Amino acid sequence: MPPPGNAATALAELTALRNGLVVTDPDVVASHERDSAPFCPNGSAAALVRPSTVEEVSAVLRAAHRHGVPVVPQGARTGLAGGANAIDGCLLLSLERMNRIRSIDTTNAVAVVEPGVVNAVLSRAVAEKGLFYPPDPSSWESSTIGGNVATNAGGLCCVKYGVTAEYVRGLQIVLADGRVVRTGRSTAKGVAGYDLTRLFVGSEGTLGVVTEVTLALRPAAGGALTAVSFFPDAASACATVCDYMAGGGQPSLLELMDRLSMDVVRRYKDLGFPDGAGAMVLMQSDRGALAAQDLAEFEKVATGHGGDVVLAENAAESAMLLEARRSVGVATELLGSFISEDACVPRSALVDLVVGVERISRDNDVLITCTGHAGDGNMHPTVVFDPADPEQVRRAGVAFDQVMKLALDLGGTITGEHGVGLLKAEWLETELGADGLELQRDIKRTLDPTGILNPGKVLRS
Amino acid sequence: MPPPGNAATALAELTALRNGLVVTDPDVVASHERDSAPFCPNGSAAALVRPSTVEEVSAVLRAAHRHGVPVVPQGARTGLAGGANAIDGCLLLSLERMNRIRSIDTTNAVAVVEPGVVNAVLSRAVAEKGLFYPPDPSSWESSTIGGNVATNAGGLCCVKYGVTAEYVRGLQIVLADGRVVRTGRSTAKGVAGYDLTRLFVGSEGTLGVVTEVTLALRPAAGGALTAVSFFPDAASACATVCDYMAGGGQPSLLELMDRLSMDVVRRYKDLGFPDGAGAMVLMQSDRGALAAQDLAEFEKVATGHGGDVVLAENAAESAMLLEARRSVGVATELLGSFISEDACVPRSALVDLVVGVERISRDNDVLITCTGHAGDGNMHPTVVFDPADPEQVRRAGVAFDQVMKLALDLGGTITGEHGVGLLKAEWLETELGADGLELQRDIKRTLDPTGILNPGKVLRS
Numbered sequence: 001m002p003p004p005g006n007a008a009t010a011l012a013e014l015t016a017l018r019n020g021l022v023v024t025d026p027d028v029v030a031s032h033e034r035d036s037a038p039f040c041p042n043g044s045a046a047a048l049v050r051p052s053t054v055e056e057v058s059a060v061l062r063a064a065h066r067h068g069v070p071v072v073p074q075g076a077r078t079g080l081a082g083g084a085n086a087i088d089g090c091l092l093l094s095l096e097r098m099n100r101i102r103s104i105d106t107t108n109a110v111a112v113v114e115p116g117v118v119n120a121v122l123s124r125a126v127a128e129k130g131l132f133y134p135p136d137p138s139s140w141e142s143s144t145i146g147g148n149v150a151t152n153a154g155g156l157c158c159v160k161y162g163v164t165a166e167y168v169r170g171l172q173i174v175l176a177d178g179r180v181v182r183t184g185r186s187t188a189k190g191v192a193g194y195d196l197t198r199l200f201v202g203s204e205g206t207l208g209v210v211t212e213v214t215l216a217l218r219p220a221a222g223g224a225l226t227a228v229s230f231f232p233d234a235a236s237a238c239a240t241v242c243d244y245m246a247g248g249g250q251p252s253l254l255e256l257m258d259r260l261s262m263d264v265v266r267r268y269k270d271l272g273f274p275d276g277a278g279a280m281v282l283m284q285s286d287r288g289a290l291a292a293q294d295l296a297e298f299e300k301v302a303t304g305h306g307g308d309v310v311l312a313e314n315a316a317e318s319a320m321l322l323e324a325r326r327s328v329g330v331a332t333e334l335l336g337s338f339i340s341e342d343a344c345v346p347r348s349a350l351v352d353l354v355v356g357v358e359r360i361s362r363d364n365d366v367l368i369t370c371t372g373h374a375g376d377g378n379m380h381p382t383v384v385f386d387p388a389d390p391e392q393v394r395r396a397g398v399a400f401d402q403v404m405k406l407a408l409d410l411g412g413t414i415t416g417e418h419g420v421g422l423l424k425a426e427w428l429e430t431e432l433g434a435d436g437l438e439l440q441r442d443i444k445r446t447l448d449p450t451g452i453l454n455p456g457k458v459l460r461s
Numbered sequence: 462m463p464p465p466g467n468a469a470t471a472l473a474e475l476t477a478l479r480n481g482l483v484v485t486d487p488d489v490v491a492s493h494e495r496d497s498a499p500f501c502p503n504g505s506a507a508a509l510v511r512p513s514t515v516e517e518v519s520a521v522l523r524a525a526h527r528h529g530v531p532v533v534p535q536g537a538r539t540g541l542a543g544g545a546n547a548i549d550g551c552l553l554l555s556l557e558r559m560n561r562i563r564s565i566d567t568t569n570a571v572a573v574v575e576p577g578v579v580n581a582v583l584s585r586a587v588a589e590k591g592l593f594y595p596p597d598p599s600s601w602e603s604s605t606i607g608g609n610v611a612t613n614a615g616g617l618c619c620v621k622y623g624v625t626a627e628y629v630r631g632l633q634i635v636l637a638d639g640r641v642v643r644t645g646r647s648t649a650k651g652v653a654g655y656d657l658t659r660l661f662v663g664s665e666g667t668l669g670v671v672t673e674v675t676l677a678l679r680p681a682a683g684g685a686l687t688a689v690s691f692f693p694d695a696a697s698a699c700a701t702v703c704d705y706m707a708g709g710g711q712p713s714l715l716e717l718m719d720r721l722s723m724d725v726v727r728r729y730k731d732l733g734f735p736d737g738a739g740a741m742v743l744m745q746s747d748r749g750a751l752a753a754q755d756l757a758e759f760e761k762v763a764t765g766h767g768g769d770v771v772l773a774e775n776a777a778e779s780a781m782l783l784e785a786r787r788s789v790g791v792a793t794e795l796l797g798s799f800i801s802e803d804a805c806v807p808r809s810a811l812v813d814l815v816v817g818v819e820r821i822s823r824d825n826d827v828l829i830t831c832t833g834h835a836g837d838g839n840m841h842p843t844v845v846f847d848p849a850d851p852e853q854v855r856r857a858g859v860a861f862d863q864v865m866k867l868a869l870d871l872g873g874t875i876t877g878e879h880g881v882g883l884l885k886a887e888w889l890e891t892e893l894g895a896d897g898l899e900l901q902r903d904i905k906r907t908l909d910p911t912g913i914l915n916p917g918k919v920l921r922s
Contacts, residue, residue: 107707107809108838130709152652163650166627181896187805188837189624190874191613191663192881192892193901193919198659202652219709246568248591248680289751344648348568376649377569413651420653431653435642440654446907458654 006067007046007089013063014049021056023048032074032094033086036139038339038387039397040082040422045072048092054172054180054211057093061209061452062178064091070452073205075115075147078139080340081421083151083204083457095146098211104129109217110169110186115146115210122215131217134161137417138329146210152202154417156325159375160252160286161218163417165201172212173200176448186214199443204419205454207447222288224252226318227295229307230277234258234358236305237279238351241374244283244301245347249294253284254375255325258354260361261369262324268331271324274308279354281307281374282325284318328371335367337387339400343407344378344416356406357381364399366392378416420458428459467528468507468550474524475510482517484509493535493555494547499800499848500858501543501883506533509553515633515641515672518554522670522913523639525552531916534666536576536608539600541801542882544612544665544918556607559672565590570678571630571647576607576671583676592678595622598878599790607671613663615878617786620836621713621747622679624878626662633673634661637909647675660904665880666915668908683749685713687779688756690768691738695719695819697766698740699812702835705744705762706808710755714745715836716786719815721822722830723785729792732785735769740815742768742835743786745779789832796828798848800861804868805839805877817867818842825860827853839877881919889920 015022023029024047033042046069051057064071070090077084086092099116106129113122119140123133136155137143143153149171154163170184184190184197200208231237237256245254257265259278266273273280281302285294299309312318332338345353354370357379361368372379381403385396404414404427414420414427429437437459444451444459455461476483484490485508494503507530512518525532531551538545547553560577567590574583580601584594597616598604604614610632615624631645645651645658661669692698698717706715718726718741723734734741742763746755760770773779793799806814815831818840822829833840842864846857865875865888875881875888890898898920905912905920916922 105807105809107703108807109706110807152656154650158650162627165656175900179896181900182894183897183900185805185874187807187839187873187877189615189619189805189834189839189877191876191878192874192885193889193897194664194668194904195613195626195659195662196900196904198656201656203655207655219711242568245570250680289754293750344646344650346566346569346571346648348566373650378648378650412648413646413653415652416648416650417652424653428654433643435640436644436654439636439642439644439657442907443655443657443904446903 007069010063010067010069011047014060017056017059021049021051023050029092032077032092035077035079035082035084037080037082037421037423038337040085042085043088043090045086045090045092048094050094050097052097054174057174057209057211058178058180060091060093061174061176064452065177065450068450068452070455072454073150073209075144075150076118076142078143079147079151079421080418081423083419083421085422087455093209096144101125106131111215111217113145113213113215115144115149115213117145119143119145119148126217127220130220132220133167133215133217135164135167145213149201149210149213150204151419152417154373154378156253156255156373159254159373160250165198167216168197168201168213169216170214171197171200171210173208174211175208176450176453184214202419204421204458206444206458207453221252221286223291224284224286224318225291225295226282226284226312226321227298227309228321228324229281229302229309230274231279231281231305231307233278234354235351236307237281238354240281240302240305240307241350242347244298245375247301249298250287251283251294251375252286253282255282256372256374257325257328258358258370260367261328261371264331264335264369265324265327268327268334271327280324282321328369332369332382332384335384338382338384339396341381341400341403342415342418343381343403343412344376345407345410345412347377349410349412350374350377352410353379353406357403360399360402360406364395366395366399368399376416377412422457425456425458425460468530471524471528471530472508475521478517478520482510482512484511490553493538493553496538496540496543496545498541498543498882498884499798501546503546504549504551506547506551506553509555511555511558513558515635518635518670518672519639519641521552521554522635522637525913526638526911529911529913531913533915534611534670536605536611537579537603539604540608540612540882541879542884544880544882546883548916554670557605562586567592572676572678574606574674574676576605576610576674578606580604580606580609587678588681591681593681594628594676594678596625596628606674610662610671610674611665612880613878615834615839617714617716617834620715620834621711626659628677629658629662629674630677631675632658632661632671634669635672636669637911637914645675663880665882665919667905667919668914682713682747684752685745685747685779686752686756687743687745687773687782688759688770689782689785690742690763690770691735692740692742692766692768694739695815696812697768698742699815701742701763701766701768702811703808705759706836708762710759711748712744712836713747714743716743717833717835718786718789719819719831721828722789722832725792725796725830726785726788729788729795732788741785743782789830793830793843793845796845799843799845800857802842802861802864803876803879804842804864804873805837806868806871806873808838810871810873811835811838813871814840814867818864821860821863821867825856827856827860829860837877838873883918886917886919886921
């Protein structure tokens with residue numbers, strides 16, 4: 001579809017600004033029209049815009065605002081909810097070229113970065129200075145801080161260290177009309193005015209475009225040790241998670257893999273999983289001198305629930321145990337297409353979620369592995385299907401919706417860390433209620449009165 | 462001033478609702494017209510309204526909205542920025558009767574409370590179940606959770622555990638027009654829609670009225686040990702704070718008292734402060750088995766900066782050392798009226814703040830003690846004055862403004878934890894800039910289109 005006239009005018013203005021700012025090569029544009037979510041449709045973009053400075057971002061939004069052209073901000077497009085998918089006639093606004101780490105301040109434990117900085121690049125840079133940036137989404141080797149902020153990304157170590165939002169102290173934001181504002185602060189605390197920083201974090205590019213992030217850092221964690229435990233069934237694994245946490249456990253990682261996840265890994269690689277194990281739980285403590293004691297406490301709880309526990313005694317053994325968790329993604333990819341759910345429930349309902357997902361898998365005759373951040377009650381039931389088989393695709397969609405409904409029925413949320421995007425926009429009202437949704441729409445209208453910022457994402461158009 | 466006609470109509474409607482909901486006794490009303498901030502004017506309220514249920518809060522706001530009557534929400538009125546002060550003709554909406562702890566869920570480490578629950582009541586109730594609610598403002602024995610949420614209150618242990626906002630997972634809110642909505646979630650994580658919970662936290666009753674709070678709890682902390690250290694001057698004390706934190710210290714308390722604070726305490730009680738000490742730093746670690754080691758590390762850093770360190774070896778000794786910090790408030794009260802600043806600066810600028818406050822004290826010939834949460838860079842310079850001496854009052858006001866300007870010049874904020882209220886509303890634009898302030902006004906207009914909610918607080922009318 002050719003860009004509509006108003007997009008053409010905006011593009012002409014932007015093309016004149018700087019050589020290379022606007023890319024219209026159809027192959028390049030097309031390669032940027034989707035993120036990593038299946039099931040979500042994408043439109044055909046008018047162009048890809050690659051600003052290097054906040055002034056260029058502001059110019060793009062001024063032009064888009066003036067001419068009524070939709071803008072879809074993008075990071076590394078590793079998102080799992082279609083939040084970065086193109087809309088017909090839009091400008092794809094890639095922030096990947098704004099990828100400088102502006103400063104790492106060791107005295108105040110603060111970093112200032114541009115949105116295109118890759119999570120792993122920042123994490124390694126601060127580690128070299130003895131600091132720690134905890135948020136570690138699975139995509140951390142490729143996803144950007146801007147994308148992490150846009151989705152309020154989580155990860156494995158959230159159970160101890162929290163999600164991206166908890167590290168964002170301040171933002172520079174380009175508003176829908178091109179105005180540049182700062183929110184928040186660089187200090188440890190601050191309550192001057194409404195907390196707009198948190199409003200933009202997790203807003204998936206629908207309220208403004210992040211052009212700079214001030215991040216809190218932590219001291220480096222202590223040495224970490226890992227334990228793995230195998231259980232006869234999901235119920236005993238979930239009971240272990242709940243009891244260990246309720247007993248005051250502070251693991252830096254507490255992951256659960258169900259039987260089907262283990263089967264999928266078994267087909268990929270022999271990691272020595274015992275026959276007949278119905279679920280496994282991985283636990284890590286990074287409390288240095290206290291880690292061994294934490295593992296012993298975990299072992300006690302797990303053994304009490306019929307678990308067989310293997311304790312790592314050093315970093316190499318810990319890495320081996322963690323390989324099982326990392327293998328789930330790779331092993332699943334080999335089976336076909338898949339779509340990852342992101343249900344988060346109260347920890348006490350974890351067993352109902354895992355058992356419920358097994359039932360949904362059987363009922364719909366579709367493979368659903370269930371692995372995730374058990375300590376937070378945040379699981380990623382993953383529906384595997386053959387995209388060439390329309391009937392399988394249909395059943396996968398039905399199962400996916402049933403998992404969302406299950407999460408809500410258990411007092412949980414449709415998305416713990418992936419975001420709403422396109423994928424779950426129609427489920428949002430079910431979770432928030434009519435008045436809650438209306439409040440969200442009020443906020444959207446206030447910050448983006450002409451509706452050019454990533455329309456249809458989070459809130460349906 | 463008699464209530465204007467529209468307030469009278471609203472009051473008649475509310476009086477008919479329930480006996481005791483509306484209080485018009487002039488003495489009772491007058492006793493509720495101020496919070497704990499000096500310098501802030503208060504108006505004359507039309508009535509005090511004391512709802513017991515969310516339905517009654519909703520009825521109050523519906524009536525106020527219909528008749529255009531301003532509403533000033535109140536907790537225990539321990540606030541230090543005039544946020545709860547009456548406006549002429551307003552309804553004072555006290556939430557103190559909504560004081561039930563609805564539930565404490567040990568498996569999920571979550572409590573659900575009404576806004577009138579006193580912080581200390583909740584803290585003790587969860588401690589009895591082996592859990593921990595960290596936010597500990599100085600007012601914790603009397604201030605309410607609703608007030609803590611409205612101001613995003615901090616406290617001594619923020620340096621390790623963060624502020625109130627970090628514990629608020631979800632809210633029930635009555636909007637300006639009386640609609641009741643829920644924000645957030647009860648799960649550990651969740652990104653379904655814009656984060657409106659954080660928008661209401663710290664909004665000082667200007668965007669909605671909190672009627673229920675879902676709070677995250679932590680496992681009980683480990684045993685705590687305390688150290689106190691005396692330094693020749695503020696510079697060596699501040700350098701100790703910075704170096705200890707930059708070295709990976711994770712104190713559960715890291716407080717600084719300057720020379721004038723120590724002098725004020727000396728006049729009140731002999732706590733054995735050494736002669737000639739120019740500043741003191743209190744440090745606590747609650748890492749149980751690691752606490753003694755943490756204290757030893759702190760001692761090493763402090764000694765390196767010329768500090769004399771006293772280490773507590775048990776809980777009783779720790780409590781004795783902490784008495785100095787607790788005595789500052791009482792000792793200051795004995796000297797006359799005082800107004801507490803709430804500057805928060807990057808930790809590296811702590812010394813410039815403390816030394817700058819000393820200079821402002823000298824320049825204006827007014828006593829300003831400087832005590833506070835040094836680990837967070839959040840200090841409470843406290844200006845002492847005789848309210849009967851207009852010239853002293855004037856000089857105190859000038860000094861107060863100079864401290865705010867100093868905080869901003871040092872890259873800090875005018876308020877780390879007390880809030881803007883009336884006291885600092887005119888300084889907010891200086892901190893946020895014109896576009897930043899306009900964005901705040903946009904949010905206010907969206908959520909409170911007729912401007913009945915605590916008008917003039919946070920944002921000037």
